[in-house]
Amino acid sequence: MTNPSQKFGIYIHWPFCLSKCPYCDFFSQIKKNIPQDDIINEYISDLDFYHNLTDNQKVTSIFFGGGTPSLIKPQNIEKIISHIKNKWKCAEDIEISLEANPNTNHKNMFSELKKAGINRLSLGVQSLNDEDLKFLGRTHSSKEALAAADDVIRTFDNHSMDMIYALPHQNINSWRQDLEKITGFSFKHLSLYQLTIEDSTAFYAKKINAMEENKAIEIYNLTSDFLNSKGYEHYEISNFAKNGFEARHNLAYWEGHDYIGVGKSAHGRIGLLATTHCRNIENLTPEERAEELLIMGLRLENGINKRAFFDKTGIAFNNFVNSQKVQNMIKQKLVLDGDTRFKLTKDGRNLLNYVLSEIFG
Ligand SMILES: C[S@@+](CC[C@H](N)C(=O)[O-])C[C@H]1O[C@@H](n2cnc3c(N)ncnc32)[C@H](O)[C@@H]1O
Ligand code: SF4
Structure with missing residues (x-):
């Protein structure tokens, strides 16, 4: 087992999707005739560039994110993984994740991804309700999402499901029923995001509003309590895991370890160096970091x-x-300040932005 306090991750960003979801402000393009093999070769060359800066590190995680990386051909996934394994030392228990969309699922997709070296699959279900899927502009039905979820559970030992909740019209009781269904799948990890309305999205242009704040807090607390009662630890604002199944790659970001990223809009941190795609490197000041x-x-x-x-x-x-x-804020019971750790209380979690504004204020 790798020492869990030592992490170094590699992020591969695939910036293409089959369609653009109206809530999403992640960088992604809808394009036909993508020269996939050429792009993969560019990634490999970028990996070599970053290897020169990180060759003493042991890779503990690789993450294929997007966009929709389940559009990458499994043989190209394999090519990238084996290139990384040839270049760097890798942890024996390396976590290799890929984000998949149910609308890219085809026969044998998950087993081919597993053969290519993926050992953790994160499935973007988003909702189990067809009307909500339509509202979210998803191009898959709940039936297709459920079939993909079944397939993921059968194929992988480590898996995660992404869901979006706190939709403006969402009823708290119906979300509780969704939580029953979600936990029925026994995914090891759940990423449950409250809908945010980001500038430059179609939802923003259409003036769709986020859920009213008090109701959003109520649904957040319900979600946390419900999942705790089902054995999921609420280890990060939007993430829940069964014991030992926290997303190691994301922990590398949150805990401030080094990571590199290739692909459009990917970034990295190597000590005080901030890297972006196209091999841009900037120096951060200690205060910025x-x-x-x-x-x-x-x-x-x-x-x-x-x-x-x-x-x-x-x-x-x-x-x-x-x-x-x-x-x-200690008096207001929003933060706990110990000798070795500083953290939010349960109430503080609902007021993260306020706490940050106070700390920096
Ligand atoms: C980079 S996206 C890629 C996932 C994958 N392409 C998909 O659509 O399933 C990662 C996750 O961010 C979440 N997400 C994106 N935009 C969001 C928003 N405005 N509000 C809440 N969650 C959002 C979704 O749950 C999504 O699965
Ligand atoms: S949510 Fe996923 S599929 Fe939809 S536009 Fe964003 S990255 Fe693409």
């Missing part, structure tokens, strides 16, 4: 490890935050 570590770390149930914060930035955590405001 400290700010990132704070924003990311507060998302975690375990919060921020003050020792690791210092090791990565050279700045003592207690000197970085506004101690007067922290004291106020």
